[in-house]
Amino acid sequence: MKNIQKKDVSAVVLGHSVARLAVLLLGCALVVEKGLLIFGVLLVVSSLVAWRQQPSPPSIWPYGLKTVGWLAVATNVVVLCSLLLHDQPLRTLDNVSRLLLIPWCAWLASTMDIRRSDLWWSSVSGLVLAFAVACWQVSTGTERAGLGNPIVFANLILVLLVVVTFLGPDFQRPSASLLRWLVVGLGVAAIVMTGSRAALVTSILLMPISVAWKEERWNWRRFFAFLGISLVVILLIGNTPSLVDQMRLDAVVPNVNAYLKGDPDSPIGARFQLWKMAWDTFLQHPISGIGIQRFGSLVDQLPGCETRSPMGMCVLGHAHNDLAEWAATMGIPGLLMILAIYGIPIALFMRLGRAAMDLETKTVARTGLVVVFVYVVAGLSQSMFAHALSASAYAIIVGFLLGQSGRRRVSLSTGTSAIS
Known part of the structure; x- marks a missing residue:
């Protein structure tokens, strides 16, 4: 009997260690090629141990687990119907299927008692590695750092x-x-080396939000003070020639003027053109769309893409906007699903934050809320779920944060706390 108990304890310790290692490596795994493969192996191993030690059925489900579970299933069903309707291969389901990681990681974080400090140190190491990768790429002559896709990076x-x-x-x-x-x-320096203008502005504006939201209540005085500092930083960047070249800031006005004159072949002009195409496509196919991952076929039909010397924007295969992408490719069902993918986690984190009785739970819920909002903002100029890495990062981080904040969840009906 003692040997059996020792084996059980050893298995639990091993599971906790592997789960913590997976979280600690997550930040680095996101910024190196094939890094998520190692994370996935550790995730599976720790999950098997967690599943064995958990009572069946669980006495208390982590808060929001069933909700995000049904969200992930519903999204995959909508995408599956779309690919069957448009006769597409099952591999098309790949990116969206990663949303199943939200309930998976939420359950694991709750069961294995993942610490918020583990995720913090993981992100610290990820940013340091991202900076090193960006420096290495720029020093070797790469125009924009980013492992092949600067915007995703x-x-x-x-x-x-x-x-x-x-x-x-x-x-x-x-x-x-x-x-x-x-x-x-x-991290901000690494973003500068990617040349992503939207990400740079968003990262700088995070500073006043973080300072104003440092305590339990929002501090407007701190917010406006640091907002002024952030705007000064943005102005300094705009007046530094080397940074202007790296961020292509001097191309913004010419890009817009060129588009107004009928030339969409520029980063900004292409986005305007893609959004218009997506809207027109949605109006023509409001129920079913044209099929997931088929937006690129519309781009191929542009007059400037059917010549021997096609425009640079002809390589773009998605709408560079979440709402536009999901509406054009899957119609109204797709539009509703992308709203739910962002809206449901926002609602869960807001409810957890308001009902929490301790500062730690409020902090974790607040972090989850800001992560989702950052994805919403980034999704204004990028199709976030058209890239496997972006989809995985969203699902994993939102899942872990939801599991951590739901682990010591507050019972919204009774006002008592429960350990999940």
Whole structure:
């Protein structure tokens, strides 16, 4: 009997260790090629151990687990119907199927008692590695750092910045506060090297939000003070020639003027053109859309893409906007699903934050809320779920944060707390 108990204890310790290792490696896994493969193996191993030690059925489900579980299933059903309707291969389901990681990671974080400090240190290491990768790429002659896709790379850095800024340890200690701002500086520098203008502005504007939301109540005085500092930083960047070249800031007005004259072949002009195409497509196919991942076929039909020397925008295969992409490719069902993918986690985190009786739960819920909002903002100029890495990062981080905040969830009906 004692040997059996020792084996059970050893299995539990091993499961906890593997789960913590998976979380600690997550930040680095997101910024290196094939890094999520290692994370996936650790996730499966720790989940098997967690499943064995959990009572069947669980006495208390983590708050929101069933809700996000049904969300993931419903989204996959909608996409599956779309690909069957338009006779597409099952591999088309790949990116959206990663949303199943939300309930999976939420359950694991709750069962294995994942610490928020683990996710914070993981994000710190991820930002340091991202800065090193960006420096290496730029130094070797790469125009824009980003492992092949600078925008996706910049958005991943932005999400890690949110975790470092909002989820960290007690920032009253000077050493912790100094480390946070040092790492934030490295993250912003890495974004500059990617050349992503939207991600840079968003990252700088995160500073006044994090300072104003530092305590339990919103501090408007701090917000406006640091908002002014952020605007000064943006103006300084706009007046630094080397940064203007790297961020292509001097091309914004010419891009807009060229589009108004009928030339969409520029980063900004292409987005305007893609959004118009998506809207027209939605009006023509409001129920079923044209099929997931088929937006690129519309781009191929543009007059400038059927010549021997096609426009640069002809390589774009999606609408560069979440609402436009999902509406054009899957019609009204797709539009409702992308709204739910963002809206339901926002509602869960807001409810958890308001009902929480301790600062730690409020902090975790607040971080989750900002992560989702960052995805919403990034999704205004990018199709976030058209890329496997972006979809995975959203599902994993939202899942872990939901599981952490729901672990010591507050019973909204009785006002009592329960350990999940």
